[in-house]
Structure formats: C-alpha cells, structure tokens
Amino acid sequence: MTVQAKRIIDDAVVRKTAKPGEKLLDRAFAFAFKGLVYAQIWEDPLVDMEGLAIERDSRVLCIASGSCNALSYLTADPAQVVAVDLNRAHVALGQLKIAAIRHLPTYDRFRRFFAEADHKENREIYDTLIAPHLDAESRKYWESRDVTGRRRITHFTRGIYRQGLLGGFIGMAHLFARLYRIDLSRVLAATTLEEQREVFERELAPVFDRRFVRWLTDHPASLFGLGIPPAQYAALAGDERMAVVLRRRLEKLACGFAVADNYFAWQAFGRRYDRRPEAALPPYLQRANWERMRERIDRLDVRNANMVHYLGDADATSHDRYVLLDAQDWMDDAQLNTLWAQITRTARPGARVLFRTAAEPSLLPGRLAPDLLDRWTYREEQSADLTARDRSSIYGGVHLYELA
Template identity: 50%
Template sequence: MTGIPNVSDQLRSAVQQNAAFSATGLLERLFSRLFHGLVYPQIWEDPVADLAALQIGPQDNIVCIASGGCNVMSYLTADPASITAVDLSPAHVALGRLKLAAAQHLDAQGFFDFFGRADRAGNVAVYDRRIAPHLDPVTRAYWDARPYVRRRIAMFGRGFYRFGLLGRFLGALRAVARLAGVDFRRFATCATLDDQRRFFDARIAPLFDAPAIRFLARSRAALFGLGIPPAQYDKLEADGGGDILPVLRDRARKLLCGFPLSENYFARQALTRSYAAAEAGSVPPYLDAAAFPALRRNAGRVRVLNRSLTDLLAEMPASQTQAYVLLDAQDWMTDEQLNALWHQITRTAAPGARLIFRTGGAADILPGRVSTTLLATWRRDDEASAKGFAADRSAIYGGFHCYRQIG
C-alpha cells in the first residue's frame, strides 16, 4: 500500500531518541536492528491479568500490540467481536498469522504439539501439509526462508522457545547459573511456595551479588534479550535509586516465588524454556485444551498487521473501539509520540472503553506528559490497576495501569 511508512523507518521512530553517535544513540540503533527479528517466542505479559482488567465481551472490538501473539490468541477465548493486532517486528507478525492459521486448520492435539510442545520433529511436516497452504505469501515466505541452513519453521521441531532474543537470553542465564553451581531443574521440583522461597533465598538471590552478574546487569545492552530498550532500562534503574540490581532481584523473586510453579508458566519458561501439560495455569490460556474450540471459532476475527499503532488508529473510524492493549510500548515513546497516540486513542474510543498498559518503572508515565485535555476524558482505575499488577505472573514490570473512558 502506498502511504504506509517503511517498517525500518517506523522502528527507528519508535526506538531512536538520541543522536546517532552518542552512547545511548548507538544502543538504540542496535536494539532497533535486533527488533527486525524474533524477540519474543512467548510474550512476557500475563493475558489472564489482561482479561480480568478488560472484561472483554462479544460486542468488543480490541486493538492491541501483537508481540509473540500469546495475548491475541488468549483474548479469543473471551469471544470478542474483532481483534486488530499490530507490531513493528515482521517476525512477530508472521508468528501471529501462523498461530491463527494453525488454529483454523489443525486439531486440538496438533495445535498443542506445535505451539505447546514446539519441539516435535513432525511439526515441520505438519506445517508443510496443513498450515503453509493457508498462509498469505509474505508469511509463508518468512517461515520458508533459510537465514542459515534450516528453514525458519524448523524451530518448531527443535524447541521453539529456545529461540529469539528472549529464548537465547534465558538460555544464557541458565548457563551462568550452572557455572555458579545453581541447577534450575532442582528449583522446578519445588512442591510448595515455601520450598520455592527457600531455594530462591539460598541459591538464586546470591547470584545477584556475583561480580559477573553485577557487571552484565549494569550494561544496558545485556538486557536487550528481555526486550528492554535503553529508555526503559533508565526507568528500571530509577526505581532502584540508580542501581538496577535490587529491582531485578525483587522482580525475579516475584516471578519465581510469588505463585506456585504449577500455576505459573512464566516461571517454567524462565527455568526450562518449555511448558508443562495443556492445563489451566501451566500454559497460556490459548494452549489450555478446553480453549481450542473458541480459538477455531474466532480466529477469523483477527487481523495482524506490520504497522505502528498510531498510524493504524489514524485510519480507523471514530468511537468504535472498546478495548486497547498497549503492552509497554509507551515506555519507548517521546512526549510528542505519546500525545499523537493518545489523540488517536481518544478519537477512536467507544463510550466506556477500557485500556491497559505496563511500565518498566512503578510510576504511571502519562500525567505531566500527555495533554490534560486528552486525559480529561479518561480515568485511571486504581483498583483494577492494583489487582492487575498483583495478578501478573510474569513479574517483569513495575506497574500495571488500567484506564477507562469517561466521556
């Protein structure tokens, strides 16, 4: 389509806020380059917390950021009228479209083998025979491409969650822990929350005092594997009074000790880069076996686009959107970008619309940055925000924020 900005230009606009030859500017350019590829094989926001805050119903049209697509697929379990998902990463768009096609053309067991286990050698043949013929040409070309020796789709026969920036980052953490004598497999056998806390305090917490960990954590580039750009790193560091280590330690403790392991698939991913059985709590909602009929029924209601959120909203009709999910994208934005986004959100929002976002730091970033005229039509729901933060099993963010349109 003409008039749509180049994706590389959109990524530069989203991430690059400083001069090219400054230290921060160089890091921003490296991060935007990495974001062309797969970052999140699984997103690191809890869709169960999202669903509770948004209270999605059959009449709702949702606009969200796609990321790895776990959120989009999980929202389908609430039977929304439509979902429009956008992402600046072509890899994330291809992953979302792959999931949607698979939901429509596989059975429940095949779908779980593909995305729940994601390590079956036969998955590649299933893709060729049952999914690929139903993909659009751009998406099929992405998965059929051979960046090195194997096609990209081969990741689903080799343990998909080991790949991408996040998968490799978690693998590196496991390697560092092993060198320090900490075996995460033992943590994964903890039977109670008390067992988890004792193991964490005795074996994992001391890792944050190791010189190598302290050095790496204080390097902004070291956290690119978590999808944290320089601007967001600064917010995390500010929460620790200038030292990011206490923040990382506290959030790791919530991730690994805040919920029983049997009910927190984020912790299992951090420990093993895999899921357990297809049961509620141990997998994202869309991989729960009971959810598959809703996925198949509703997958045709989703569009996944390689666009910026602001540009997409500018083309949408006024007052027709009931729910927005911004993930943590606003942490990356300048004041000008924030106001442009909120102008379009306010224009497209239906009466009573709900909106959620997360922040790396604890504070709500909107007051003082977004025009008071725009925010005057919205109210922060403090109760829903607090509940969402407490319930978010991913534990990586400092704040969960829920806003409601008040007219």
Template identity: 50%
Template structure:
C-alpha cells in the same frame, strides 16, 4: 491495496530518541536493528490479568500490540467482535499469522504439539502439509527462509522457546547458573511456595552477586535480550535508586516465589524455556484444551499487521474501539508520540472503552506528559490497576495500569 509499511522507519521512530553518535543513540540503533527479528517467542504479559481488567465482551473491537501473539490468541478465546493486532517486528507478525492459520487448519492435538510442545519432528510435516498452503506469501516466505542452514520453521521441532532474543538470553542465564552450581531443574521440582522461597534465598539470590550477572545487569546492551530498550532501562535503574540489580532481584523473587510454581507458566519459561505438561495455570489460556473450539471459530476475526499502533488507529473509524492493549510500548515513546497515540485513543474509543498498559518503572507515565485535555476523557482505575499488578505472574514490570473512557 496491500499496505507495505516502512518498517525500518517506524522502528527508528519508536526507539531512536538520541543523536546517532551518542552512546545511548548507538544503543538505540542497535536495539531497533535487533527488533527486525524474533524477540519474544512468548509474550511476557499475563493474559489472565489482562482479561480480568478488560472484561472482553462480544461487542468489543480490540486493538493491541501483537508481540509473540500468545495474548492475542487468549483474547480471541473470549469471543470479541474483532481484534486488530499490530507490531513493528516482521517476525512477530509472521508468528501471529502462523498461530491463526494453525487454529483454523489443525485439530486440537496438532495445535498443542506445535505451540505447547514446539519441539516435535512431526511439527514440520504438519507445517508443510497443512499450514504452508494457507499462509499469505510474506508469512510463508518468512518461515520458509533459511537465514543460515535450516528453514526458520525448523525452530518448531528444535524447541521454539529457545529462540529469539528472549529465549537465547534466558539460555545464557541458565548457563551462568549451571557454572555457579545452581540447577534450575531442582527449583522446578519444588512442591510448595515455602520450598520455592527457601531455594530462591539460598541458591538463586546469591547469583545476583556474581560478576557475570552484575556485568549483564549493568550493560544496557546485554538487557536487550529481555526486550528492554535504553529508555526503559533508565526507568528500571531509577526505581532501584541507580542500582538496577536491586530491581531485577526483586522482580525475580516475585516471579519465582509469589505464585505456586505449578500455576505460573512464566516461571517455567524463565527457567526451562518450556511449559509444564499439565495443571491449572500451567499453560497460556489459548493452549488450554477448552479454548481450542473458540480459537477455531473466531480466528477469522483477527488481523495482524506490520505497522505502528498510532498509524493504524489513525485509519480506524471513530468511536468503535472497546479495548486497547498497549503492553509497555509507551515506555519507549517521546512526549509527542504519547500525545499522538492518546489523540487517536480518544477519537476511536467507544463509550466505556478500556486501555491497559504496563510500565517498566512503578510510576504511571501519563500524568505530566500527556495533555491534560486528552487525559480528561479518561479515568485511571486505581483499585483494578493495583490488583492487576499484584496478580501479574510474569512479574517483570513495575506497574499495571487500567484507564476507562469517561467521554
């Protein structure tokens, strides 16, 4: 039997923590509504950091949140036994399944043109001729649908990374910068980190003082474009002592200054909504040419499902999951939801299992909220967590956390 989830109910459970008629409750309901559509055309967690922490092996069964699917595909190149990816957004599920079909049906150049360029007219013929016949009905229905005039799949000839909540939000920021006289293309031409830091200090940092940016930053609804729900916004604001602009400017500096520009595709996405054509670190691992044979060989090992992580874990066998990727989903959860998730983590974990997650704030949110009896089966790897946080090129989170199952 095909599982048909109550997506609206699951989204409400995940996001809505306050009364409907409260200001925060209304924002939560708006956010959950927006999450039915495409939020992240590209995921914003660094898969290189993830794979260094997880040390994925051929015996590992992974469970993860799918989001835009980039990291699922990158993990796949490492050759795990299986990946079960879940997401509450039907759009993210459709995107993940499209990537898997493309890995199976296309050659390396066609695959790169579709997801590395994502702005070529020939991508549509590739979809119609080579991909659509191999998609399940729900996924094909999603990409063939015409919400306005064009089919959704048309995004892949118009610049896919310009779409979704994140793509449109980044476009709006670029528009504000241009009005202020700052051309991000000039930053992308910087040849050294010293030039990056100088450009940031002289041209980009002053943007945080402009009225439009201050309005966006202090509007919880405006930051939905970054995929930040109200509960996570509050954690960011707390890290800034009540001023979220301080936090956003600090993280923008890390994104744009702490790594060589040519090696940080997150910076390129933030400023141009595209990838740098070539070079080490210029692409997500799954788009590097060397990864494609493994993607094609292993694509059948992945399931992408439209449901919650806790519900999926509840149906999985005990003691067989080697790695869990929770992204920042726990920032959204109540204490009851956190404990339900970690009960399933404990039940399903194989010996030596690893869990990674990120937090909007700097603090680890588990102690004091998850039952000590549950956490007693896990040990936080402080050194690896600190190293992962320092190396994370996306730079938008306050913390990276690795837990190891100790039984």
C-alpha cells in the same frame, strides 16, 4: 527486511532528542529487534482480560508480540481483535498460529506443535497442513534461512521457546547459572511456595550480589535480550542498581505464585511449558478453549503496522479496548501525546486502556497533555491489584484507564 519495515522500527525505537551515544545504543537495539524477539508474550492474559472487561461487542486493539494474548482474548468472545506489530517476525508467528487453528485437525496436534514445539514431524505438518494456507509474506519468513542456515520453521522441531532474542537471553542466563553451579529447574521441582522460596533464597538470590553480575547489568545493552531498549532501561532501574531491581522481579516470579499455575515461571526456569496433561498454559493453548478458538479465529486480524498509523486510519469511536503492552516506555512526550490523541478520538464511551510500565507508577501524569489526561479516569486500586496478580512478574506496574 524491507526498507519500510526497517524505518518503522527505527522510528519507534530511536529517540530523536537523544544524545549521540544514546542514539547509538537505540540503533543497536533496533537492529536486535528486527528478528524474532518473543516466541511467547510476557504479559499475563488473565490479568488483561479481567482489567479490560471484554464484552460481546468489544473491538480490541493490541500489540501482537508473540500473539498469545491476542489469541487468548478470543476466549472472552469479543466482536474483533486487531493485533499490530512493528516486527515482521511477530506478525509471521501470529499468522502461523491462525492458520494452524484453522487447519490442524485436532487439539492434540495443535498442542504438540505450539505447546511442546520440538517434535520432528512438525516440519512435515507445517509443509502439508499449514503452509498452503499462509499468506506469501509469512510463508517466506518461515521458509527462509536463519543465521545457522536452517529453515526457520525448524524452530518448531527444536523448541521455539529457546529461539529468538528472549529465548537466547534466557539460554545465556541458564548458562551463567550452570557456571555458578545453579540448576534453575529446581524451582520447578518445588511443590509448595515455601519450597520455591527456599530455592530462591539459597541459590538464585546470591547471584545478584556477584561483582560480575552487578557490573554486567549496569550496562543497558545487557538487557536487550529481554526486549528492553535503552529508554526503558532507565525507567526500570530508577534510582537503584539494575541487579537489585532484577533480583526483586525474579523473586516475585520464583516465589509469588505456585509454579504449577504459572507458565511464565516454566519458560524462565525450564525454557518450555510444563507438559503434564493439566499443566498451566496460555488460554489459547488450553484444551477447554480449542473449539472456541476455531469458531472465533476469523475475528482476529494480525498486521505489520505502527499503532498510531493504524488508529489514524480508523474511524472515530470505532474501538473500545486498547492494550499497549510496555510500548509507551519507549516513547518521548510528543509520541505519547500523538498516541493518546488517536486513542481518545477512536474510543467509544466506556473504553478502557491497559498498559504496563517498567517502573511502578503510571507514566502519564506530567507527560500527557491535561486536556487528554482529563478525559480518562485512572482506576488506581484495580491497577494495583492487577499488578500484584500479574504472573509474568517482570513489570513494575499494570495500569488501567477508563474513558471518563
């Protein structure tokens, strides 16, 4: 990682006003965040697209993460999607997907590479059909060695969704479950919501009453694998013990939606996507959208950048859809106001901003300057509805604002 890339992440994660011990935790998270964190993004793109109401002339700005949502927004036919990310690995993953959509010959080949992501021939497919079309920085990332000494592109021969910080965290959760003689895949074998709840109540819920689990989750570093920095840990816990909060979020994931329709549940409880022909997949991976993706892929731009810096260089009234994921949970008040000042300056009439928070309420009231907050209307009822229907289930709130 370059010195500049390291500085970008440190500036975003390490709180300037934190106490020394808190800064040490922030720096530990920043170090963990410098590799691949999310092989799959954990925000529901169907909820995003409904809230954003993307139109033909929309210019969407989002945080890339695993690029699943940035790619999926193309199915709504916007004029442009720009996806920025502080993490070089996430940018390389986005560029890999873009090159694959452009140059792989068939949908079936694309699906095997990214939806199944564990076939031995994927390495040769990369070398012959994808690598020649990658930018130098992304190609360097995928062809360099990971800590095991293997080329990173071999993640796609061993299951990319088992890799990265989140993949490792989920793997550890499965290991702990086996130690407690729990088979998490039983959730996926359920055929009704009632059966899903029975499995959760019988096998998963009691784990959160274990003394060791409650002790472990009381430490902010225990959730680094979820991509949750110390600043967000406090917001997620609120006034409750973390084990109680995690139990409630996992309950929604396991019981709130039919597993046949929820690929987030498959990632959590199976560490992969469902492989049946009509399985639920992110929109960009669905067969019905393959031709749309190929036709519109040139409208997506994935780049390594801080969103505030990107907006600072953008023209006034140049964008109208913004997706902030949960990044604001990491920010202090000064950073929050700087971001929204740039969003407001670059926003077209009717612009919409969608973001998620670890806690349930929107974090803007009381923190964003009144002259900025008054420019935006909070769509409270729609936000509550989107939150209830977000299949990823790990966030307390999905929030939608519209330029007044």
